[in-house]
Structure formats: structure tokens, C-alpha cells
Amino acid sequence: MTTEAGEEVRATPDTGDEERLARVALSRVVEPGDERVGRLVAESSAAEVWSALLAKDLQVTGVDGYQLRLPEADPHRDLERAAAAGIRVLVPGDDGWPDRLDGFGVKAPLLLWVRGEPGLDALTDRSVAVVGARAATDYGEYVAAELAADLADRGWTVVSGGAYGIDARAHRGALAARGSTVAVLACGVDVAYPRGHETLFAEIARRGLIVGELPPGCTPTRFRFLERNRMIAGLTAGVVVVEAAVRSGAANTARWAERLGRPVMAVPGPVTSSMSAGCHVLLRSHTAECVTDAAEVIEVVGRIGADLAPVRRGDIDPREALPPEPRTVLEAVPARGSCTPDRLARLTGVDPRRLLGILGELESDGWVDRDEGGWCLGELGRARRRPPAGDTSGGGA
Numbered sequence: 001m002t003t004e005a006g007e008e009v010r011a012t013p014d015t016g017d018e019e020r021l022a023r024v025a026l027s028r029v030v031e032p033g034d035e036r037v038g039r040l041v042a043e044s045s046a047a048e049v050w051s052a053l054l055a056k057d058l059q060v061t062g063v064d065g066y067q068l069r070l071p072e073a074d075p076h077r078d079l080e081r082a083a084a085a086g087i088r089v090l091v092p093g094d095d096g097w098p099d100r101l102d103g104f105g106v107k108a109p110l111l112l113w114v115r116g117e118p119g120l121d122a123l124t125d126r127s128v129a130v131v132g133a134r135a136a137t138d139y140g141e142y143v144a145a146e147l148a149a150d151l152a153d154r155g156w157t158v159v160s161g162g163a164y165g166i167d168a169r170a171h172r173g174a175l176a177a178r179g180s181t182v183a184v185l186a187c188g189v190d191v192a193y194p195r196g197h198e199t200l201f202a203e204i205a206r207r208g209l210i211v212g213e214l215p216p217g218c219t220p221t222r223f224r225f226l227e228r229n230r231m232i233a234g235l236t237a238g239v240v241v242v243e244a245a246v247r248s249g250a251a252n253t254a255r256w257a258e259r260l261g262r263p264v265m266a267v268p269g270p271v272t273s274s275m276s277a278g279c280h281v282l283l284r285s286h287t288a289e290c291v292t293d294a295a296e297v298i299e300v301v302g303r304i305g306a307d308l309a310p311v312r313r314g315d316i317d318p319r320e321a322l323p324p325e326p327r328t329v330l331e332a333v334p335a336r337g338s339c340t341p342d343r344l345a346r347l348t349g350v351d352p353r354r355l356l357g358i359l360g361e362l363e364s365d366g367w368v369d370r371d372e373g374g375w376c377l378g379e380l381g382r383a384r385r386r387p388p389a390g391d392t393s394g395g396g397a
Contacts, residue, residue, distance in 0.1 A: 022050035023091050023111040024075035024215070029053065029066045030110070032213040032227040037066075038106035046110060078215045085190045085216060086205075087115045096121050101234050103260050109213050109231065115189040116209035123180055123209055124235045127157035128301055129257075131232065131250040132166025132242035133275050140166055140243035140275060143267055145173035147240065150294030152179020157208070159184065159236050161228060162197060166242045166250070171204060184235065185212040186220040186228035193220055211235070229253040238263035238301040240291060244278030251278045254288065263300045264288040318380075325350060329358050330367055330381065338373035 023046045030037045040049045051057075053067060082089065090097050090112045096119040101108055114120055130148050132140055148158045148170040158174035160167040162183035174181035181204055185193065189210045192198035204210055213231065214224065229249055233239055233256035241264070244250035254264045266288035269276025282288035291297050319327055325348075332347040333339060341359070345352045359375055362368045366380035 018047045019045055020089070020091050020111075021075045021079075022046040024078055024089060025050050025073045026053075026110050027113075027213060028073040028075075028078060028215050029069045032109065032224060033104075033107045033230060035106045038108060038110075041110065042106055081216045082113065082190075085115070087113055087189055087216065090114055090120060095119075098124050098235055100124070100236075104230070104234060107230065111213070113189045113212050113215060114209055115211075116205045116207075118180070118209055120182075120209060120211065120235075123157050123182060124159065126155060127159050127182065127236045128297055129159045129232045129236040129239040129253065130166070130170035130242060131160055131229075131239060131244075131253050132170075133244055133248060133250065134163050134165040134167075135275065136165035136169070136243050137269075137273060137275050139269060139273075141169045144169040144242045145176070147242065147267075147294055147297070148173030148181070149177040149179070151297065152177035152181070154294060154298060155179075156294075156298065157182060159232055161185070161225075161232055161249070161253075162193075162201065162204075162210075163249075164194060164196070168197065168200060170242075171200060175203060175207060181208040182235065183208075183210045184228055184232045185210060186214075186224040188212065188214050188216045188218040190216045191219065225249060226252055230256045233257040233260055233262060236262065238265060238297070240265045240267065240297055241279055241282060241288065242267045243269060243273075243275040244282075245274060246278045246281055248278050251282070254282055258287060265291040265297055265300055267291060325354075326358050326362060329355065330362055333368055333375055333377055333381065335377065338371050338376035340374035344375065 026037065026046055026049065037049060053070065056067060079089065091110070092108070098121045112120065128151055130144055130151075132144060136144070144166045151158055152174040157180040158170050159182045160170040162168070162171065162185055171181045171183060183201065183204050185191070187193050189212045192201050201210060211231070213227070226249070229252045233253050239254055239257040239262060241250045241254050254266075257264050264282060264287055266279040266282045268283065268290060269279060271280070279288070283290055289300050291300065319330065322330065328348050329344060329350060332344050341352060341355060344350075344359075345355050348355070350358065359368060363370065363378065366378045368375050368381055369378040370376075
């Protein structure tokens, strides 16, 4: 078959795998997440849509423009190029196709190009997206790496977008912990973008997966980055934003997670940092849960009632275990110097005879001691109490 320009286009042959080849062909012609094509495919099939495109039989505004790309489409060539690069194709219904992606409806991917050995559904079954700013701060990069490493240690796959900054730190943190990570790209999975991450992508492909909707050799565009963000949200159980400006790709990923009903989490940062402003907006709007470590992330995305993060508590003060009267007496003993029993009785309102008994009990436990001036703090009392700033009080009454 030829186009009006006289250029030959190889139609999909009747090979028994017509639908798969049609999806491969459409991935070269159609932009990721195109709702119009997605709706047509859902109403009929990819094979019928591809045949209609070849026959110039589509009368849908915007879709007919894709016919200009028909000369570029050769599914056999793309599959051969993919196989040579160790890339496989997943289509809906294949073993390994993640069921989570069904939530996109007409924006569901036509197929996924996958580079790496593990099964995508198995690898993303327990997965969390860790995303954030390219121009990350030292604080953000540290948090991302530690968070990803701890998640990997606990058996969770870390998913991110392969970009500079937070994404790269998240991938490297998971790899450093000998865990799994998935990079979702806005280009062909054989294309190193950014170029500086060629070695990182090779390591991810060796120990995890690189995933994308675009066929081999495709380069990224701004629109494709936005659709890449939707895939990051779609593949995972939840999204953690480590650092983000108010308007950013990471915030876009969070919005996609919210639309899909996936938990959104954000790491708070310095209020003076513009790179944390997007996180704070998500927190103030109650779009995101506040998280500070892997345990808190897993509590949000894990099994209800089973993956609870430990409750954070300050140091346990043994004074809190004392009965009310002894605690009152102990608090009245000065941090420096000593105090007479009469003064302690006036300070505490405890009967003097009862007070002496309490002081004796506190002395036996090491809380107080006696000296020539009266009662002072003992070894245990001094260890558990520091004088307030500026306190120069001392001496007895």
C-alpha cells in the first residue's frame, strides 16, 4: 500500500497476531495517552483503527493528522530493532501486563516497551514512585536516596522517571540497597536521555526494568514527559514527592495519582526552599500525606492494619513514673545547690512530716541527697534534669 506521496507503507499482515502488530504500528504513529485513539481502540480494536488509518478512513478531528506519520511506521522493523536491543513488547492481556493500568480508561497505554528481564507486573506489584525536582537541593537528594534505599530494603520496588536530581537519587538509592527499580522514560527505552545517565540506565536494565510507550529511537518532548508522569503514577501503589516547585513535573505526577485514587505523599522541607514549596502546597491542600521515612510510606501504601509505622516518641523520662506528690517534691528541689525541708514544704504545699517520708524514698532511689544546706539533687536527679537557660539560682532558703 502507498501513501499519496507515493511512499510505501507495509500494512499489518494476517499473521494471527494482528492486534499486537497493530499496536506496535500505532505506537510509532500515535502520541502516548491519546484519548481519541484510545476510545476508538476500546470501541473496536487496534487492528481496525490501524487499518482505518492506512485506508484514510478515519473522520475524527485530530486523528487524521496522524496519517502524516504513516511512512515512519513499520512494526516488523521496530520489533526487529527491539529484539536486537533486548527489548520486549507487552500488550494488554499478556502475562506480565500490570492490571493497575486498566484504571486509565481511554488513556490506557496501547502497549509497553520493556527493557530488562523481570516481569513488570511482579516487579511493580509492591512499588512506590519517588519523584521530585531536577534542580534538587542536597537535602532533597539525601532524602530521596535514603528513602529509596530503605524502601528497597523492605522489599518495595522504587519507580521514577530517570531524570537528573531526585529521580536519579531514587534509582541509585534502590540499586545501592541491592533492590529493584523501574525507570519510566519519555522516549524509546533504548535512548539514554539524559545522556549523562547512560551508565545508570544500563544498570537499571540489568537489575530492574526500563519502561516506555514509545518505540525504539524515539526522542522526548515536553508533552511526552507529561504522559510519562501519568505512567509513573499508574504503575505504582502510591507516589512520594520529595522536592518540587509549585508548578513541576512531580506535582503533575501527584495529580495523576490523585485522579487514579492512588495515595499521594510528600516530604516536608525548609519553608525557605522554593524546591519544597510544591510539597507544602500538597500538604496544606490535604492532597498528600506527610511522610518522613520508608516506614511511614509503607504504612500509607501497605496492608491496612499490618504495615503500621512505629509511633515516634521522645525519650522516656523516669520521673513520669513517679506518683504525683513525689514528682512535685522532686521538681521543687533546685537544679543547683540545696533547699531546706521547710522551704520545700512551702514550695510544694506538702505536710512537713509527709515531706520527710517522701524525701527519704527519693533518696533511696538516687533522686536526691542530703548536704549541710538541706536537700539537693542526687546522681539520678542530676542526670535527668538540666537547669533552664539563665538559671543561676543555688543556695538554700
